Amino acid sequence: MAKITLDRLRHSYMPNPQGAEDWALKEMTQELEDGGAYALLGPSGCGKTTLLNLISGLLRPTVGRILFDDADVTGATPEQRNIAQVFQFPVIYDTMTVYDNLAFPLRNRGVPAAEIDKRVREVGAMLDLGHMLKKRASGLTADGKQKISLGRGLVRSDVNVIMFDEPLTVIDPHLKWVLRSKLKELHHRIRRTMIYVTHDQTEALTFADQVVVMNNGEVVQVGTPVDLFERPAHTFVGHFIGSPGMNVLPCSLDGGRVDFMGQPVETLGTVQASSGNGKLELGVRPEFTRFDSIGIPVEIVKAADVGRFRIVETRHREHRIRLLVPEGQPMPSGHAYVRFDPKHTHVYRDGWLVN
Amino acid sequence: MYKQLNQKAWFLVAPVVALVAFNAIIPLMTVVNFSVQETFGDNVFFWAGVDWFEQVLHSSRFHDALLRQILFTAIILLIEVPLGLIVALAMPRKGPWVSVCLVTMALPLLIPWNVVGAMWNIFALPEIGLMGKGLRSLGFDFNYTRQPLTAWFTVVLMDVWHWTSLVVLLCYAGLVSIPNDYYQAAKIDGASAWSVFRYIQLPKLKRVLTIAILLRFMDSFMIYTEVVVLTGGGPGNSTTFLSIDLVKMALGQFDLGPAAAMSLIYFLIILLLSWLFYTVMTRNEAR
Structure with a gap:
């Protein structure tokens, strides 16, 4: 069990990184609390697996340090760091039984047989594998195999952190939900630090207490799922999280007042006019946008019924504004007016939240 | 629901049946x-x-040839399969050396069989061959044209040189197809190099090894050209394997029955x- 500190960490897969695009992971300083459930969320190629492999020790950072509690582990091997990792594709030892698979990490470390037996049975029961311990591991289904991968991390009582690299990719959709709740339940039970890498926002938001959103090799925002939803720190977070994503519209600043295409818009807090130049944008989620009798005139383009609500796409000149209309609520047609909820309307300068 | 029996399908297989008949069944x-x-x-x-x-x-002639054949196949399988596996494990997985290694490995397989026999014949000649002369000057009494034991040594060495590459290439293909995740997981589980081989590589190579052993078994059991060119089955009958014996009987003595x-x-x-x-x-x- 350990607090993980990433100190000015950078990584490049090239021998001599020059420009910014050579860095797979741009400089980051981050602290991960002991016992927390974290998710690294971002699109493919954003550097989240690189970060995970740096923490696990499968990669050595080009620049920077990694600390577990106060010990510098930058140069330590995965074994020395005492971590566990579950990979995208289940890794099992084909020729062994489920029992031997779970016992393998302990046997490699020379743990006494009686202790191994106790731990394996405990973990087997925890993962609902108890009745198939004597079976050959290769005969199990994908979710069973993934449980074994996880189990090999859990049997060691002293692991510092358990990492998951998109572990549900090959699992059938109806079992994903089961395994996800199992993970959450396990975390509550054993309170180990867990880091979960995924590009699926549902997985990240349901699993983690703290979500680290990454894009282009840098951390864009760290926050609780609620933070990410209500106060996206970057327009990328607004886009990436939520379905549909946040409306991002150009705006201008007129002495502390925010204007969208000549219309004044109320926002949360005030924006400092002096805080530099740069492209200003307005961000408001479809959930906090509604039709009204006054406001921004729009034309309705299309509506999609997704069950409990409808996603309505409207247009103000060339700008698309989407909103959610709950089921059963009347919906205007043709021309209408929309209004933004001031408490959930944010202003971004060059993509970053400023109000 | 009943499955319809459609006898017309036989017409579609007929060309294949005819082809197989001409090249296998009729001969x-x-x-x-x-x-x-x-x-x-x-x-x-x-x-x-x-x-x-x-x-x-x-006939004791057949028994002897069969025994020689079994012994030869057993020896080369015992050498080529482990050796091929070791070489494949030692080969680099990425970088410029991969293609160098692969081409070098493929070379013996590209040489016509009678040329292999001729090469080794000259190479092992006791008076002028590099190996034959070399071994003799080192003090070994080496003369494969006279001694059954050194003849066997040369034949086995030639086969190992010629065919280990096949096992290497098959094993290498199998090794490369093991996802990196397995090695990383093993590292995290604290597995030793031996454990990685025993529990990851060997099980994953089972299929290619099966194929390699089968191919080497069948090919070596039918070995003819290289040995005929190298030793002609001699000295005496000491390297007369089954196929050589068969040719002697059918074409030498014309005992067709x-x-x-x-x-x-x-x-x-x-x-x-x-x-x-x-x-x-x-x-x-x-x-």
């Missing part, structure tokens, strides 16, 4: 024809029943052993 049947009859030429045949089979099965009987017995032995190998090696997968 095989002529051999069967020879094996049960006696002929003195002029297309005159006399019924011989199973006489030729009895004669071949009881016994030769045909021997061909069939030979064929059945290979079929039986291949089936045995395959069944034993894939037994675990059915479970």
Whole structure:
């Protein structure tokens, strides 16, 4: 069990990184609390697996340090760091039984047989594998195999952190939900630090207490799922999280007042006019946008019924504004007016939240 | 719902049946024809029943050739399979050396078999060959044209040189297809290099190893060209393997009946052993 500190960490897969695009992971300083459930969320190629492999020790950072509690582990091997990792594709030892698979990490470390037996049975029961311990591991289904991968991390009582690299990719959709709740339940039970890498926002938001959103090799925002939803720190977070994503519209600043295409818009807090130049944008989620009798005139383009609500796409000149209309609520047609909820309307300068 | 029996489908398979008939069944049947009859030429045949089979099965000449054959195949399998595996494990997985290694490995396989025999014949000549002369000057009494033991040594060495590459290439292909995740997981589980080999690489290589062993078994059991060019089956009969013996009998002595009987017995032995190998090696997968 350990607090993980990433100190000015950078990584490049090239021998001599020059420009910014050579860095797979741009400089980051981050602290991960002991016992927390974290998710690294971002699109493919954003550097989240690189970060995970740096923490696990499968990669050595080009620049920077990694600390577990106060010990510098930058140069330590995965074994020395005492971590566990579950990979995208289940890794099992084909020729062994489920029992031997779970016992393998302990046997490699020379743990006494009686202790191994106790731990394996405990973990087997925890993962609902108890009745198939004597079976050959290769005969199990994908979710069973993934449980074994996880189990090999859990049997060691002293692991510092358990990492998951998109572990549900090959699992059938109806079992994903089961395994996800199992993970959450396990975390509550054993309170180990867990880091979960995924590009699926549902997985990240349901699993983690703290979500680290990454894009282009840098951390864009760290926050609780609620933070990410209500106060996206970057327009990328607004886009990436939520379905549909946040409306991002150009705006201008007129002495502390925010204007969208000549219309004044109320926002949360005030924006400092002096805080530099740069492209200003307005961000408001479809959930906090509604039709009204006054406001921004729009034309309705299309509506999609997704069950409990409808996603309505409207247009103000060339700008698309989407909103959610709950089921059963009347919906205007043709021309209408929309209004933004001031408490959930944010202003971004060059993509970053400023109000 | 009933499945409709459609006999018209036979028309679609007919071309394949005809092709197989011409290149396998008909030649095989002529051999069967020879094996049960006696002929003195002029297309005159006399019924011989199973006489030729009895004669071949009881002849010490056949027993000796079969024993030599089994010994040879066993030796080269015991050398080539582990050696091929070791070489494949030692080969680099990425970088510029991969193609260098692969091409070097493929070279022996590209050389025509009689050329391999000729190369080794000259290479091992006791008076002028690099290996023969070299071994002699080191104090070894090496003369493969006179001593059965050194003849065997040369034949085995030649086969190892010629065919280990095949095992290497098959094993290498199998090794490369193991996802990196396995190695990373093993590292995290604290597995030793031996454990990685025993529990990850070896199980994942099972299929290619099965194929490698089967191919090497069948090929070595039918070895002919290289040995004929190298030793001609000698000295004496010491390197006369089954196929060499068969050719001597059929084309040297023109004993068509016994030769045909021997061909069939030979064929059945290979079929039986291949089936045995395959069944034993894939037994675990059915479970």
